[in-house]
Amino acid sequence: MRWILLLSILVVALFAGCAQQAEKPKATPAETPAETPAQTPAEKPKPEVVTVVIGAPLSLSGKYAKEGQMSLWGVKAAEKWINEIYGGIKVGNKVYKIEVKYYDDESKKENIPSLVERLITSDKANFLLAPYSSGLTLAGAPIADKYGVIYMSHGGASDRIFEQGYQYVVQTLSPASKYQTAFLDMVKELDPDAKKVAMIYEDNEFAKAVFAGAREHAEKLGLEVVFDKTYPKNPTDLTPILSEMAAKEPDVVIGGGHFADGQLLAQQMAELKINVKAISILVAPALPSFYEALGTKAEGIAAPAQWEIGAAYSPDAAKELGIDWFGPTQDEFLKLFKQFAGSDKQPSYHAAEAAAAILAYAKAIEKAESIDSDAVRNAMNDLDFMTFFGRWKIDPETGKQIGHDMVVIQWQGGEKKIIWPPSAATSKPYYPIPTWEEKDQGKLAVPE
Amino acid sequence: MRGVHTLLIIYAILLIVGLTVPGMWQPVAFLMFYVALGQAFNIFLGLTGYVDFGYVAFLALGSYGMAIAMDSLYQTGLGAAILPIGLLLAALMSIMLSLAVGAVALRLRGAYFAIATIGVNEGFRYLIEGARLWGGSEGIIITGAMRKIFGREMANFISTMVADVLVFGIGLLAALTTYVIIHKRMGYALMAIREDEDAARVMGINVTKYKIMAFITSAFFAGLIGASAWTLKMTYVFPSDVFLITYTVEAIVIVMLGGAGTLLGPVVGGITYGLLKYYLSVILPGFQLLILAPLLVAIVVAFPEGIVGYLKERVRGTRFEGYIL
Amino acid sequence: MGFWEQLASNLVFGILLGSVYGLATMGLSLIFGVLRIVNVGHGAFLMIGAYAAFWLFTLFGLSPIASIFMALAVGLALGFITFYSVIKRLIGAPELSTLLATFGIGLFIEELAKLVWGPDYRGYSWDTPYISLGISAISFSKIYALLASIVIAFLLFMWFKKTKLGMAVRAVVEDKEGAMVCGIDVTRIYALSFALGIALTVASGVLITLFVPVGINPYMGGEYTLKAFVIAVLGGLTSPWGAFYAGFIFGLLENGSYTLLGLIPDVEPFSLTRFIAFTTLLIILLIKPTGLLGGEEM
Structure with a gap:
């Protein structure tokens, strides 16, 4: 028994070591030294094809497993589009093809530095995607910065990352402070009488940044924040804080933090029959599982989203703004996404933002006509273009995303519709939302 | 002394691999984190047999100590001196917590002690978040502060090299401390406590003193x-x-995998655990825990004395005896 | 709504919640009381119960009340399997081994659940009437949860006091050698107690979905494990009945302290309730390690 166990541990370790040996040559075929250490000529038929490796630590297990899975599918879709449909990035007589190399970081910070270094040195990654979440993004940044490899954040929303003075950290998604602002703009526009805003959110770094931004914006709009309270991670019961909030009789409620607590928030507001004119919850309603879990109770609930199916970003929209279009159209992306995720899966914005990060690299390589880190980083400063995910433009100083706009989605008749801003909307906002009693009767939040 | 030789050889191999093979420094640092963690924990868990489930609170307070030093002193122009100040503060804060916990919780035994320490860890966390202590749930980000103190190059060097070397040194120091303790009066006293605390007390051993030490x-x-x-x-x-x-x-897991209370245990355990985890996440991204978990259970059931403990039994009486400690 | 009304309504919810907490902890205390093993993988079993309720409702439209019985059966099976494959070898082993082994089991179940069911956050809508309390409301599903939990606790109590097997379990707890002499197969009693403890935990997972039917995911158990530790200690750690009562106390404490802590400016009162909970745990362990309700055995 003991020997068998010892043996099996050894075998696993050996297998691990061997597999490591076996895959190494694959990842670094016939390196060309010195000037272009990262260019790795692939098979013969097209001699000028060069593989560009983009390294990505993804959270495939642990607390960000859901987002990580979506990111992976999004990344795969973008990779396939660039290589097969777009035919690679053509620069001079070279064609750059993208290869995404990824590892599971388990959503844990101490795995990040070693995986990032492995991606840079052993897999010769030319560029990096940052891991999901602000914390993990920060954990890998020193290594990326040390090697001077661009490190693109597709899930680290915190504004604070970009206040630290990193040169190689760039952001593709809108920063945390912008998450709830569009919703407040919408309320202000639709209903001048709505004055009282309640904020109820998770006590964590991300949500605090979101609601600090929301509070500032609400005061700028002349709204009154009547309730501003947090709950700790993984709450099992929100009734005390919700009944306290109900006593303030708010017109609109904004709140949330992550998946489970967002569902809980909506569920318990329904149970306590706390009726307000509009609700916007972070993160949770953006996934189909929100509606599956809550049923018609989810009707009318809104959420900020980095992107949503149906977002009106198209080559035409780009032309109107006078900027370039790059990447697959939305339909193409959906088709590619399903090839990897399965036909029954719909992408969430986590998939789209990861795909957009890959596309932004391709666009920047095209513009820089090089895959040199500094050249690409410089090219990014002048880049202003649109993908299916939206506009992409960074602040040259900090690398923070300033071009991209968030949308507001709302569950209407079992479907997620974009309701704000009007230029991207696929449906009119349903306002005020049906009461919980009406929803119990089967009323849907579908505008005529 | 030969046990220490084995230890030093393993450390030297790690160091050489990390420094000479390109791209291996971070993986080695990753292993070193686990080795050091195991060495530090072994001094208490391995030698006394008390399971401190809230042990991570000491690491957490240490990390806050350094962050507070960086965050509050970076404008004072103290420059590189902030680094030792931070280490000192970190040590001070974790020692203070250990004094507080030790004074009260070490009176408990077995599962009661384990649960009490969980309480300390969780309680402290929610105190920080709830009372908005040290930035509350938003924590402290010191990247900017570090870059202002040391400049970009040096800040990166500290994060990607100095920090790892420090961990390396701490691990070594903890191992040597273990060696010294094992061979001193304290080691024998702790062994007696681990075997039978009441008997040790009756024999006139100052149980409380050694446990707290x-x-x-x-x-x-x-x-x-x-x-x-x-x-x-x-x-x-x-x-x-x-x-x-x-x-x-x-x-x-590391202490137990290697062998609780042995000198080489945490090193062997840390390296084995780290390698398994690292390569599983590289080869089978997303499935490593599914493989590690049953392995963990199997080890507990079949090797309760750990790899080093097991080897120690096997080599007893042979000429290798002195090398395994 | 004034301060007192809020406090009162929170306390009502605290009692409802406490009943679920109580049942969710009884399994932990039962296992510790008989086998002297702290089941660190507690939450994973609870998660299985929550999924059972979810799947039975979603696939077969089975009411969660009926799912409780299914959950008990699943839990018994799971408990026996776990006992005979792992736990049996760890009876009398040092804490280090048992804590780690149960943690490993929990981790394995969670990862397996993630593999099979995916990392999605799920939920179901079981429509029940509700009682309106002016500004807020109590749904009947919560009252069902309270009743179910009391019934299960009572049945267990009767089983221990009245049946032969139940008495055998108590005999083993009181005097292992004596029980052996009387011809009781101690290992079998351990197996039964462990399986029963797991069954209770799985069943409480169903009740938790009655209370909160959303947010069901493979990692949901962790929070309940920590709470169960606190509650178990409140109740004396070795006594399932103590744990059941302590659940109510904890529910009241959690909800009541929220209202009081809200009076302090510039803090996050909800996060502080957890600080209060864990501080209470420490105080009780130090002053009265046998629990608030005295060292009541089973």
């Missing part, structure tokens, strides 16, 4: 590990990331 020593090293492996390396501290009991469990 081991506890404080262990916490001291934990604080230093937190300050370097977390704060200096990751450049941020979020309470939700540092008070995670998973780290305690990892530390227990």
Whole structure:
């Protein structure tokens, strides 16, 4: 028994070591030294094809497993589009093809530095995607910065990352402070009488940044924040804080933090029959599982989203703004996404933002006509273009995303519709939302 | 002394591999974190047999110590002196907590002690978040502060090299401390306590004194590990990331896998665990825990004395005896 | 709504919640009381119960009340399997081994659940009437949860006091050697107690979905494990009945302290309730390690 166990541990370790040996040559075929250490000529038929490796630590297990899975599918879709449909990035007589190399970081910070270094040195990654979440993004940044490899954040929303003075950290998604602002703009526009805003959110770094931004914006709009309270991670019961909030009789409620607590928030507001004119919850309603879990109770609930199916970003929209279009159209992306995720899966914005990060690299390589880190980083400063995910433009100083706009989605008749801003909307906002009693009767939040 | 030789050889091999093979420094640093964590925890868990489930709180406080020093002193022009100040603060904070916990919780035994320490860890975390202590749930990000003190190059060097070397040194120091303790009066006293605490007391051993000494020593090293492996390396501290009991469990696994109370145990355990984890995440992304978990259970059931403990039995009486300690 | 009304309504919810907490902890205390093993993988079993309720409702439209019985059966099976494959070898082993082994089991179950069911956050809508309380409301599903939990606790109590097997379990707890002499197969009693403890935990997972039917995911158990530790200690750690009462106390404490802590400016009162909970745990362990309700055995 003991020997068998010892043996099996050894075998696993050996297998691990061997597999490591076996895959190494694959990842670094016939390196060309010195000037272009990262260019790795692939098979013969097209001699000028060069593989560009983009390294990505993804959270495939642990607390960000859901987002990580979506990111992976999004990344795969973008990779396939660039290589097969777009035919690679053509620069001079070279064609750059993208290869995404990824590892599971388990959503844990101490795995990040070693995986990032492995991606840079052993897999010769030319560029990096940052891991999901602000914390993990920060954990890998020193290594990326040390090697001077661009490190693109597709899930680290915190504004604070970009206040630290990193040169190689760039952001593709809108920063945390912008998450709830569009919703407040919408309320202000639709209903001048709505004055009282309640904020109820998770006590964590991300949500605090979101609601600090929301509070500032609400005061700028002349709204009154009547309730501003947090709950700790993984709450099992929100009734005390919700009944306290109900006593303030708010017109609109904004709140949330992550998946489970967002569902809980909506569920318990329904149970306590706390009726307000509009609700916007972070993160949770953006996934189909929100509606599956809550049923018609989810009707009318809104959420900020980095992107949503149906977002009106198209080559035409780009032309109107006078900027370039790059990447697959939305339909193409959906088709590619399903090839990897399965036909029954719909992408969430986590998939789209990861795909957009890959596309932004391709666009920047095209513009820089090089895959040199500094050249690409410089090219990014002048880049202003649109993908299916939206506009992409960074602040040259900090690398923070300033071009991209968030949308507001709302569950209407079992479907997620974009309701704000009007230029991207696929449906009119349903306002005020049906009461919980009406929803119990089967009323849907579908505008005529 | 030959046991120490084996230890030094393993450390030297790690160091050489990390420094000479390109791209291996971070993986080696990753292993070193686990080795150091195991060494530090072994001083308490291995030698006394007390299971401190809230051990991670010492690492967390250490990481806060460094972060607070960086965050509050970076404008004073103290420059590089902030680094030792941070380490000192980290050690001080974790020692203070260990004194407080030791004074009260060490009176409990077995499962009661384990649960009490969980309470300390969780309680502390929610105190920080709830009372908005040290930035509350938003934590402290010191990247900017580090770059202002040391400049970009040096700040990166600290995060990607100095921090790892520090962890290396702490691990070594903890191992040597273990060696010294094992061969001193304290070691024999602790062994007696581990076997039968009441009997040890009756024999006139000052049980409380030795337990607390081991506890404080262990916490001291934990604080230093937190300050370097977390704060200096990751450049941020979020309470939700540092008070995670998973780290305690990892530390227990390492100590137990290697062999509790042995000198070489944490090194062997840390390297084995780290390698398994690292290569599984590389080869089978997403499935490593599914493989590690049953392995963990199997080890507990079949090798309760750990790899080193098992080998120690096997080589007893042979000429290798002295090398395995 | 004034301060007192809020406090009162929170306390009502605290009692409802406490009943679920109580049942969710009884399994932990039962296992510790008989086998002296702290089941660190507690939450994973609870998660299985929550999924059972979810799947039975979603696939077969089975009411969660009926799912409780299914959950008990699943839990018994799971408990026996776990006992005979792992736990049996760890009876009398040092804490280090048992804590780690149960943690490993929990981790394995969670990862397996993630593999099979995916990392999605799920939920179901079981429509029940509700009682309106002016500004807020109590749904009947919560009252069902309270009743179910009391019934299960009572049945267990009767089983221990009246049946032969139940008495055998108590005999083993009181005097292992004596029980052996009387011809009781101690290992079998251990197996039964462990399986029963797991069954209770799985069943409480169903009740938790009655209370909160959303947010069901593979990692949901962790929070309940920590709470169960606190509650178990409040109740004396070795006594399932103590744990059941302590659940109510904890529910009241959690909800009541929220209202009081809200009076302090510039803090996050909800996060502080957890600080209060864990501080209470420490105080009780130090002053009265046998629990608030005295060292009542089973």
